[in-house]
Amino acid sequence: MKKVVEKASTVDEAVDKVVEKYGLQEDEYTVNILEKGFQGIFGLFSKEAVVEVQIKRAYFERRLKEFLKDILSVVDPGVQLSVKSSGKSFFVDVKSENIGKLIGRHGKTLGALQHITMIFLNRLSDTKLNVILDMGDYREKRKKSLEKIVEEAVKKALSEKTKVVLDPMFAFERRIVHKLVKKYKGVISYSIGVEPYRRVVIEYNGSRREGRRKHDIKESI
Structure with missing residues (x-):
């Protein structure tokens, strides 16, 4: 690395x-x-x-853990972190009695923390690295929530033959949405806007060939 x-x-x-x-x-x-x-x-x-x-990767794991520990200890001195890595991705799991404060409303604090930790880690490395931060199984819970959001949006797009613009989401959330939309026929999804207000659009596709448009941009975690 x-x-x-x-x-x-x-x-x-x-x-x-x-x-x-x-x-x-x-x-x-x-x-x-x-x-x-x-x-x-x-x-x-x-x-x-x-x-x-x-x-070696052990160095990056330690530095990442120390960096986050210093930040999160302000909210919870007893916060616990575990860091694992595979390839170029580093997975961080956070356990805390104040997990709600650390996640923030709609996961905004979690998203901001992931962003700054990714910047920190990549300044130490010669190659681009990814950080995937999770707290209290937020990602899994959010995935289930997104499944319902996508289901409703797809129903509306198909019944009204229109497009539905979802609320701004983090990159990992948009990626989940795109994967979910692929399961449905007659609709496509793509992202519009710039961070941190980037949104997913689910659009009626009729009988046209399923797939993303030329202006679609591949999402990253």
Whole structure:
């Protein structure tokens, strides 16, 4: 996820520079020696050591957990977090006695927290990473709620042969809606607007071929 090349008089010094700079713990990196270096004779013909330090996912998991812990502890000092990762996605589960405050109305606080944690994590990495934050099984509960919303919207779009514009949603919610709409015939879905007011439109499609229009934009979690 991140490789750092460093130079110093010796291999140990080069590694120490990286460890200190990033605050790495012993099990969070591996070292590949590119050049062992040479101190030379009487200061002549010396050559610096060069190392490549590979920062492991354990580092990103720890930093992500620490970052969120500092923020959420303001609301609940006893908040508990667990972080797991797979590929380029990091899954964070939060348990708290004040879970309602942390989620916020309509999940707005949860969405904002996910956004800033994703920014934080990607500043540490060389590649783009995803953060999927959940609190009190909010995502599963929200999915069930969205199923009802989509069902009603599809009924209206089909009966009135029109389009229904849903309320603004987070990216992960829009993605769920698009998947749900694909189960129905005669309607399509697409997103309009810009964040944080981006909405899903469910539109009557009649006998036309099912699928998204050219202006549809693929959603991300």
